[in-house]
Amino acid sequence: MKKASKEGLQYEVVVAGGGHAGVEAALASSRMGRRTALVTLSVDKIALMPCNPAIGGVGKGQLTREIDALGGEQGRNIDKAYIQIKMLNTSKGPAVRALRAQADKRLYEDSMKAVLSATANLEIIEGEVARVDVSRETLRGLWLHDGRYLATRTFVLASGTFLRGKVIVGNCSYPAGRVGELPANHLSRSLEEAGIALGRFQSATPPRVDGRTIDPSKMIVQPGEELRGGFSHWETPAPRTQVPCYLTYTSANTHQTVSEHLHLSPLKSGTVSGKGPRYCPSIDRKIINFPEKDRHPVFVEPEGATTHEVYLQGLTTSLPVHVQELIISATPGLERARLIRPGYAVEYDYLIPEQLTLWLESKTVSGLFSAGQVNGTSGYEEAAAQGLIAGINAALSARGVEPFILGRDQAYIGVLIDDLVTKGVDEPYRMFTSRAEYRLLLRHDNADERLAEFGQRLGLLEEAQLQAVENRRHQVGELQAFLDSTTLRDDGQLNAELESMGTSPISEPQTAGQLLRRPQVALLDLMRMLEASGHSPGRYDEKVLEQVEIRARYDGYIQRQLAEIRRHRATEHRAIPPGFAFDSIEGITVEARDKLTRLRPATLGQASRIAGVSPADISVLLLHLHRAGSEGAGTSAAISQP
Amino acid sequence: MVPRKTPASEPHIEPSQMVTLETIAAISTAAGPGAIGIVRMSGPQAVPIAQEVFRPVRGGADRVGAESHRLLYGHIVGPVDGENVDEVLLAVMQAPATYTREDVVEVHCHGGPAAQRAVLAILLQKGARPAEPGEFTKRAFLNGRIDLTQAESVSSVIRARTTTALRAAVRQLEGGLGDRLRDLRRELVSVLAELEAGVDFSEEDIDDLDREGLASKVAQVCRQLEGLLATAFTARALEEGVRTAIVGRPNVGKSSLLNALLMRERAIVSEIPGTTRDTIEETLECGGILLRLVDTAGLREGRDHIEVLGIERSRAALDSADLVLAVFDAAEGLSDGDRSLLAGVDPGRAILVANKIDLLPADGDGPAKGEDDWWKRGWLTRDIALVGANVLEGLGRVDQFSPPIPVSATTGYGIDELRDAVSRLVLEGQDLDLEEPLLATERQRHLTEEAHNHGQQAVCALEEGLSDELVSEDLRAAIVSLGAITGESIVPDLIDEIFARFCIGK
């Protein structure tokens, strides 16, 4: 490294990493008016999808919708780049429905890069952040490996799988951030010197084969769906011809091949030391853990319109390449498939996330934020969600404004971050809807109603966008009120209709609202019945009707969750002042005191979720907070206009 | 760090007051049979709930709350058929001139513990929830009723009460109840895992749900919970009395003390150390409080197998006791054995008993050794505390314990004072709080009942064909309720279960 000079460039916010976390962070910060630099190892590889060519899925799709509702980019970008889209879980209720789209990877990268390039206040720099300049526990700037110095007080680390990255295929391993890319080998030490603790995780990806060499006739076609909208709340995606995926299953032959070569698996040989995710088991792992299953699904997914590469979801492995070829050709429909890219595993440093605050800033080094895979998660959506929040908070912090935190009762993003920083991780974290206790409220369909106001107040959405959301909310209320105040009685016709819908006739007059609570009664039919009996509900667009129907269906359950939220609200959002001396609290268990001192929770709610802290400890903590006489007790401050 | 920062609030739900809008209720009488039981309620719903469940003998329900701090005479009526549950006095105290500064309603029950529990159950049905340990005090504090400078002592009250409640809760879960609840919870988690695997991994190769099978599994759990509700949860503290263990080294006179307190020869007494081999239980009423007295085998290194077993039981009795009478031989003084024994005793719930005081050598105007009827002379009128202090001085101070009560089990000297000391500690002692064990039991019962109700809703939801995520809401609620008893949290368990059972992922 050249002798560094501090006479470098000055930025309000610097983001390291042009992955899914980094781009959201850089966009948020620059859109909020901060002078921002995005430093990344290769400007040719921005928003690259190193693993599956898809965005969304159950849980993850909700994250992308929330990102979009706050003014982030992921939703809009996948809408531009998808080659197939689907709504999942349509056989279940609206709360667990989610979109999933197959991406044209190249298009995804290019359109994201175009957006970055067109964004004011944002400069893209190719380079490797090699050292953090920290003094008195505060970030002062960054050294790049090529000797440049960037002066900044706020830094978002979004280095993905690159810190001391190591790629493993079979018994061969070498330093790399991903196959074909250099690792970032310098930054880890500098972070450790600044007092930040790192851990080691691992993740793997399946082989890609040539789409012209697969045999679709032996597989099940999985077409896309014509949907009304895409991920974005704000723009309707352009119509396009969708590309199908295919489903095949491993055979006894495949399993035999894997079993015969298990001794070569990095799992066995110990080449892989970091912990991998349970929800992404390699085919080797599946066969070890579930010997009784005689087949496993393999989804064959195209990676784009201008490439023949197809992704074999289900065949993740880092067995030696010749074994990968055997496994592929043992699988029906893939007998002749030609391997293009071998599957591999990557091992990397992550930052132990309990060291972070709820706004993703380090508790050790002021001004150091981090987001994405480097925080112990996996997945594009999880990365982007954190990137957005870290970017927003870096921008707020650069201005000395209070941080922006989403609660567990407001967004999956809130669940994600609270889980990470409060409970920590012991495998790469992925979102599931079952992690959210208020799942019925945190829906795909109402992300904008939950979050757009924040987006607008933060400066990431236009006033008009928020206005559209508010108008709809208003219309929903109007229609609900109409239904609840309109009484229907049987005129012979009504009961006949009800019976034909498969629900019981009414004997007493009922409000339309009551009828709508019956799962068999669709709102459109109800509206028709209302018109027929001389009532005129008025005209509403589909989104309004959808909301009214969902709310009626979930009514009792939603009321229960809201009651639950109100019950916890007082403690949940009760702020704990930053310098609070947890170690001086009398009357709580030693374990609770140690944990609190170490984790320094920002709210009472967060404190209550720390393992080893009991309700009694929380009561005592609350009393001490009162005694500490912090002002504004009991109410949580509204976010300030940035 | 930059001085910071409170979290943002969401736009559409108003930030609420510090103290929640919930109304809490608990039985708050200290003592056992005979005493009047008070069931107390605090919070915004206290008065409306009282109006619903109380029927005054004179006038209508609107008399309730018409006038603050006034006693009304009438009945608590059952929720279903309006039958009289108990004859009570009702006191409505309106905020802010109350202990918690919220509206407080006290129901002074006439009947025994069973009636109090019935009254509490009705209040809970109407929307109150069981108070947590020390919660009335906590609210009093939060609402500024108690001075800020008292924070420390308030928190120690909460801590102490929690400890007592915890001890009671743990005791409650002994004898297999805890294991059964854990098993039932696990069963529900496994059902939930099947539902959730289908929700979160809908594209994976997961077999279709067997809704009928799941419904019957959950129904089975519900039946078992019902069985537990019918039998397992009794408020032991009131029904059985205060568990009082008499402990000490061999031969200090524990069995003699039991006999003296009972005023009959219940236990065998002999001059051979190690006479009592197994614990002996007897009940005794003492100043309106029911004591469950347990005489134990003297604590020392066991000489034979049977003695070792007996000593184990002594230790168990000591650990689970609400109150400990720690006996030592006043004539011999506090030995090392006594001291090490005392090290394992919580001073807050123990009374030191200096037995065989009659053997103490005469000094000055004290009684002479062997002088049989010294306690009948003028000497007796001397301040007992002074005697206690003298004894202490002779023995060397034992930190933290209150002065020992000097008694003679054979002559009966000091036995009345010991009774007084016991009832004082039970009624006034912070650590020895009968509300809390009761409360603990009540909370467990309430939680079990909740779990049962949610379980049944899940069964209905499964049978009626409601979608999976709604069934899962009910199941989760049931699991969370049981977890609040067994101390287990849902998400990690659930996710472990899903990954252990299903082969999921790419």
Ligand SMILES: Cc1cc2nc3c(=O)[nH]c(=O)nc-3n(C[C@H](O)[C@H](O)[C@H](O)COP(=O)(O)OP(=O)(O)OC[C@H]3O[C@@H](n4cnc5c(N)ncnc54)[C@H](O)[C@@H]3O)c2cc1C
């Ligand atoms: C082999 C492999 C397998 C995977 N398997 C899965 C899976 O099964 N399931 C799943 O959900 N996800 C998987 N992923 C993860 C998914 O790709 C990531 O979760 C997601 O891309 C993380 O986004 P990110 O923004 O945090 O980091 P990345 O997308 O990794 O981006 C990191 C960026 O930071 C840059 N960078 C790193 N260090 C520096 C530095 N010091 N200075 C400047 N720039 C730097 C890099 O150039 C890169 O642009 C896998 C990834 C890989 C590589």
Ligand SMILES: Nc1nc2c(ncn2[C@@H]2O[C@H](COP(=O)(O)OP(=O)(O)OP(=O)(O)O)[C@@H](O)[C@H]2O)c(=O)[nH]1
């Ligand atoms: N003088 C006198 N003797 C007493 C007194 N209390 C007990 N003793 C005698 O002490 C001896 C032991 O009494 P126990 O009551 O059997 O003692 P213990 O503590 O139950 O003994 P173990 O059951 O063996 O542990 C007997 O001989 C009693 O008569 C007392 O107050 N005064």
Ligand SMILES: [Mg+2]
């Ligand atoms: Mg004995």
